[in-house]
Amino acid sequence: MKWVTCAALLGLMSVAQSAHADEKLTVYSYRQAFLVEPILKRFTDETGIAVNVVFAKDGIAERIAREGRLSPADLVLTSDFSRLVELVDKDLTAPVKSEQLNSNIPAQYRDPDGQWYALTMRVRNLYTAKDRLGPQAISYEELADPKYKGKICTRSGKHPYNIALVASMIAHHGEADTKTWLQGVKTNLARKPQGNDRAQVKAVKEGLCDIAIGNSYYYGNMLQDPEQKSWAEAVAINFPNQADRGAHVNVSGMVLTRYAPNKDNAIKLMEFLSADVAQKAYAEVNMEYPVKADVAPSTLVASWGEFKSDQLPIFKLAEYHQAAVKLLDEVQFDL
Amino acid sequence: MILGLARSWSLTGYAIAALLVLPLFALILQAAQPDEAVFGHLLSTVLPTYISNSLWLILWVSIGSLLLALPCAWLMARCEFVARRYLQWALLLPLAMPAYIVAYVYTDLLDYAGPVQTGLRSVFGWSSPQDYFFPDIRTLGGAACVLSLVLFPYIYLLARTAFMEQSLSLAHASRIMGCSPWQSFWRLSLPMARPALAVGVALVAMETAADFATVNYFAVPTLTTAVYDTWLGYGNLTAAAKLSAIILLVVFSLIGVERFARRKQQLFQKQSRIQASDLYRLSPMQTLLALGYCITLLLLAFVLPSGILLSYAIDYFEQSWDPIFWQLSVNSLSLALITSSVCCVIALILMFIRRVSPRSSDALPSRLASTGYALPGTVLAIGVLVPLTLLDFAINDVADWLGMTGPGLLLTGSTVALVFAFCVRFVAIAIGSVETSYKRISPSLDMVSLTLGQSPRRLLQRVHLPLLTKGLFAGALLVFIESMKELPAALLLRPIGFENLATYVFQFVSDEKLEHGALPAIVIVLVGLVPLIYLNRSLEQDSR
Numbered sequence: 001m002k003w004v005t006c007a008a009l010l011g012l013m014s015v016a017q018s019a020h021a022d023e024k025l026t027v028y029s030y031r032q033a034f035l036v037e038p039i040l041k042r043f044t045d046e047t048g049i050a051v052n053v054v055f056a057k058d059g060i061a062e063r064i065a066r067e068g069r070l071s072p073a074d075l076v077l078t079s080d081f082s083r084l085v086e087l088v089d090k091d092l093t094a095p096v097k098s099e100q101l102n103s104n105i106p107a108q109y110r111d112p113d114g115q116w117y118a119l120t121m122r123v124r125n126l127y128t129a130k131d132r133l134g135p136q137a138i139s140y141e142e143l144a145d146p147k148y149k150g151k152i153c154t155r156s157g158k159h160p161y162n163i164a165l166v167a168s169m170i171a172h173h174g175e176a177d178t179k180t181w182l183q184g185v186k187t188n189l190a191r192k193p194q195g196n197d198r199a200q201v202k203a204v205k206e207g208l209c210d211i212a213i214g215n216s217y218y219y220g221n222m223l224q225d226p227e228q229k230s231w232a233e234a235v236a237i238n239f240p241n242q243a244d245r246g247a248h249v250n251v252s253g254m255v256l257t258r259y260a261p262n263k264d265n266a267i268k269l270m271e272f273l274s275a276d277v278a279q280k281a282y283a284e285v286n287m288e289y290p291v292k293a294d295v296a297p298s299t300l301v302a303s304w305g306e307f308k309s310d311q312l313p314i315f316k317l318a319e320y321h322q323a324a325v326k327l328l329d330e331v332q333f334d335l
Numbered sequence: 336m337i338l339g340l341a342r343s344w345s346l347t348g349y350a351i352a353a354l355l356v357l358p359l360f361a362l363i364l365q366a367a368q369p370d371e372a373v374f375g376h377l378l379s380t381v382l383p384t385y386i387s388n389s390l391w392l393i394l395w396v397s398i399g400s401l402l403l404a405l406p407c408a409w410l411m412a413r414c415e416f417v418a419r420r421y422l423q424w425a426l427l428l429p430l431a432m433p434a435y436i437v438a439y440v441y442t443d444l445l446d447y448a449g450p451v452q453t454g455l456r457s458v459f460g461w462s463s464p465q466d467y468f469f470p471d472i473r474t475l476g477g478a479a480c481v482l483s484l485v486l487f488p489y490i491y492l493l494a495r496t497a498f499m500e501q502s503l504s505l506a507h508a509s510r511i512m513g514c515s516p517w518q519s520f521w522r523l524s525l526p527m528a529r530p531a532l533a534v535g536v537a538l539v540a541m542e543t544a545a546d547f548a549t550v551n552y553f554a555v556p557t558l559t560t561a562v563y564d565t566w567l568g569y570g571n572l573t574a575a576a577k578l579s580a581i582i583l584l585v586v587f588s589l590i591g592v593e594r595f596a597r598r599k600q601q602l603f604q605k606q607s608r609i610q611a612s613d614l615y616r617l618s619p620m621q622t623l624l625a626l627g628y629c630i631t632l633l634l635l636a637f638v639l640p641s642g643i644l645l646s647y648a649i650d651y652f653e654q655s656w657d658p659i660f661w662q663l664s665v666n667s668l669s670l671a672l673i674t675s676s677v678c679c680v681i682a683l684i685l686m687f688i689r690r691v692s693p694r695s696s697d698a699l700p701s702r703l704a705s706t707g708y709a710l711p712g713t714v715l716a717i718g719v720l721v722p723l724t725l726l727d728f729a730i731n732d733v734a735d736w737l738g739m740t741g742p743g744l745l746l747t748g749s750t751v752a753l754v755f756a757f758c759v760r761f762v763a764i765a766i767g768s769v770e771t772s773y774k775r776i777s778p779s780l781d782m783v784s785l786t787l788g789q790s791p792r793r794l795l796q797r798v799h800l801p802l803l804t805k806g807l808f809a810g811a812l813l814v815f816i817e818s819m820k821e822l823p824a825a826l827l828l829r830p831i832g833f834e835n836l837a838t839y840v841f842q843f844v845s846d847e848k849l850e851h852g853a854l855p856a857i858v859i860v861l862v863g864l865v866p867l868i869y870l871n872r873s874l875e876q877d878s879r
Contacts, residue, residue, distance in 0.1 A: 194554035
């Protein structure tokens with residue numbers, strides 16, 4: 001059984017040695033590591049607290065639930081509201097009481113009990129082909145209008161950004177009307193939902209479709225990217241429903257985990273993320289709208305003009321999340 | 336089989352198998368929970384499409400890989416023509432390519448804005464997508480083509496080994512009886528290679544069933560993507576586990592059918608290699624055909640994708656070169672090395688027990704251990720976390736009880752979870768490989784050695800091990816390459832701050848920015864190439 005001993009030794013050798021630094025912090029992030037790392041690096045420079053970031057596209061809530069009281073996670077960063085609420089619903093969060101957070105983040109962008117805090121806002125825009133449609137005063141409802149048959153491109157309906165949009169439609173119009181609307185949009189799709197938001201804009205440039213659904217910051221990021229600049233230049237950015245309720249807004253945010261081993265450091269980071277430096281960085285680096293009222297969006301983002309945003313309370317998006325997913329399946333949106 | 340094998344052997348086998356089946360068991364328990372009617376809702380809406388997509392994909396990829404692999408395997412094993420020596424290892428190269436990267440490269444190449452269609456438009460003066468027809472790569476067919484191109488070397492490798500090791504006397508006999516190469520292939524080599532082919536097809540089918548990244552990228556919803564969706568979209572692990580159970584059912588029935596079809600076959604050959612003098616010399620015309628076929632395949636499956644990657648890597652070198660690469664490479668390498676060693680040891684022990692035990696029930700551990708391969712990485716990750724978390728909590732509770740500070744997440748917070756998950760998923764490859772090799776060792780050797788008074792352990796060490804070396808190597812290297820490429824499980828189970836090449840590349844690919852991830856992707860391919868070349872060398876050397 002020498003073999004078995006060897007195998008066991010190999011297994012033991014693979015156990016990672018965890019160094020014990022006093023000042024540290026672990027962040028589980030749904031947001032891409034390279035988006036948040038520059039901001040976290042500044043935090044480390046200022047406070048001397050080392051931050052470990054674990055990025056995962058999905059499954060963070062499941063993971064934290066399994067890790068339970070032994071979870072090393074202190075803070076979770078999400079890129080969508082439903083994920084914040086999922087963490088709260090699964091009882092994985094701890095309330096945070098902080099003067100600084102409350103003064104930095106407006107009341108509608110945080111949980112009354114301090115279970116979650118939003119950090120940035122993003123609009124779900126409709127991009128139109130400059131040469132074929134030009135800028136349009138368009139509404140989400142019009143996406144189902146037969147005049148756009150074969151003209152619309154979108155990423156998977158099951159992506160959190162689209163689920164949140166559908167949830168907002170349910171909140172405003174009810175399930176039955178939203179189902180009819182989804183069927184209309186599906187009929188109007190130029191191709192099966194595929195790719196990410198940037199790929200939709202690219203498709204407009206290529207002439208595959210005339211209207212693309214996509215988040216606001218992608219437009220800014222694409223204009224900064226030498227590869228993708230020409231894609232973004234082929235479209236006009238439109239803020240939907242300006243004539244009525246305003247554009248659908250989603251938020252990225254953060255929660256303190258229930259069993260955070262470095263709770264104080266985590267709250268320090270939360271406060272840092274809600275304060276001017278980080279809010280400005282989000283605005284400049286990621287082209288998002290900061291939640292802190294007195295931090296201006298970047299010049300580029302500001303150049304897209306003022307817009308009216310949907311005043312639907314943000315918790316409604318989470319409330320109709322399941323219903324939205326079910327409707328998307330019922331109309332077989334992605335198939 | 337032998338008359339007496341100590342119970343401790345069987346117990347060891349069962350203990351290993353039990354450990355490897357734990358995640359599966361955890362999943363099945365999960366699937367048995369009630370799930371708030373989510374599964375019923377899926378069943379009445381999208382599930383039929385998911386299931387049919389999965390089945391068609393598995394079918395097409397199995398057929399596709401088999402058709403691509405068989406001619407190459409036979410040509411390389413039994414024919415002599417110019418450049419054969421180089422081609423025979425070159426055809427393994429596609430194994431080093433992660434499927435999702437090949438998918439990405441081909442999408443880039445063939446979509447509307449890609450060079451192919453742009454070229455066609457400029458030649459024919461078309462201006463919009465409505466002007467002409469071009470097959471869309473982001474379809475079931477496209478996914479099947481890409482997966483076949485990436486997976487065919489599994490079958491090629493196993494089939495070539497089988498063809499090469501087929502008995503010399505049979506080859507001689509077929510020559511004397513005047514068989515043409517074609518007849519010799521159909522009537523002799525193919526039926527005899529069936530066990531190896533079956534293992535190969537089963538591996539390919541399971542790889543296909545578990546593929547997530549490619550179908551996800553192509554927007555082809557299959558059961559695997561549905562598991563993902565249900566777990567994350569509906570936030571319902573139980574319904575996701577139920578879907579996983581369907582995947583398992585599909586895979587197990589495939590394996591069952593295959594085994595049932597071979598239930599009466601028995602093949603025992605003496606280990607003897609085909610000599611150079613026994614190879615068929617191809618005529619110039621045949622040579623041209625053979626070369627044309629193999630080179631085209633190689634171009635499509637490896638040269639073209641890696642060429643495109645290379646050009647991206649060169650263009651974006653300054654933006655993507657980062658000293659972190661060395662660390663990422665070391666992480667990927669060590670993970671793959673540990674996984675492949677552990678898998679080999681497990682495969683050897685389990686298959687040995689199955690081989691020599693007089694108790695027919697002792698075949699069970701190796702069968703059970705092979706089931707993990709059918710689990711998609713994401714689902715497996717959860718399945719692994721459940722038992723390991725329990726164990727972690729137990730360890731901490733014991734530490735508390737003894738008045739010590741608990742070690743925290745000793746297993747789930749370290750690479751142990753990763754290695755464990757990778758072993759659960761890939762041990763089937765090693766087992767399949769060892770099984771194929773065992774099939775070629777005559778049982779009379781066991782009898783002789785035991786008659787001469789050798790203990791089972793000595794039989795394993797002195798008789799089986801030397802004869803199994805090749806199969807073990809082949810298995811180890813396949814596991815190694817798989818571990819280099821495995822993504823979903825790595826994403827979910829990696830310890831804090833641990834990043835390897837696959838997860839690093841994925842960040843870029845999922846953002847549709849392959850250009851920036853091209854350099855680390857090339858490193859994955861290069862690291863995978865080293866063992867492939869070594870593997871081929873070991874296959875070529877005469878067994879003395």
